[in-house]
Amino acid sequence: MDIFENLCRTCGNECLDLLNIYEVSVKALDKTVFVAEMLSSCLPTGFPALQPTDAYPKLICRICLKKLTLVYEFNQQWVGAHSEFNVALKFEERRKRSLASKSQDLKVL
Numbered sequence: 557m558d559i560f561e562n563l564c565r566t567c568g569n570e571c572l573d574l575l576n577i578y579e580v581s582v583k584a585l586d587k588t589v590f591v592a593e594m595l596s597s598c599l600p601t602g603f604p605a606l607q608p609t610d611a612y613p614k615l616i617c618r619i620c621l622k623k624l625t626l627v628y629e630f631n632q633q634w635v636g637a638h639s640e641f642n643v644a645l646k647f648e649e650r651r652k653r654s655l656a657s658k659s660q661d662l663k664v665l
C-alpha cells in the first residue's frame with residue numbers, strides 16, 4: 557500500500573477527490589496545460605524537480621489545483637508583460653541613441 561495514498565502533494569491533506577498530477581490537464585490562459593507542468597513552473601526555489609518516478613504523492617486536491625492555476629496564470633502574465641516591457645525599453649533606448657547621434661551629426665555640420 558502506498559504510504560501517501562489519498563494525500564494531496566501540495567497541501568498534504570487527506571482528500572477523497574484527488575486528481576493525478578501527471579494525467580490531468582487544465583485550461584489556463586486559453587491553453588491546456590498538464591498539472592505537473594504547472595507545478596514544475598511554480599516550484600519553490602531549491603525544491604527538487606518533479607519526477608513521475610519519485611516517491612512523493614502524485615495527486616492534488618481541487619482546492620490546491622485552483623490555487624496552482626491562479627499562480628501559474630499570474631506568473632505567465634507577469635513574464636509576458638515583462639518581455640513586452642523589455643521590447644519597449646529596447647525600442648526607447650534605440651530611439652534615444654538615434655536622436656543623440658542625429659544631434660551629434662548636426663553639431664559636426
Ligand SMILES: [Zn+2]
Nearest residue numbers: 564567617620
Ligand atoms: Zn491540496
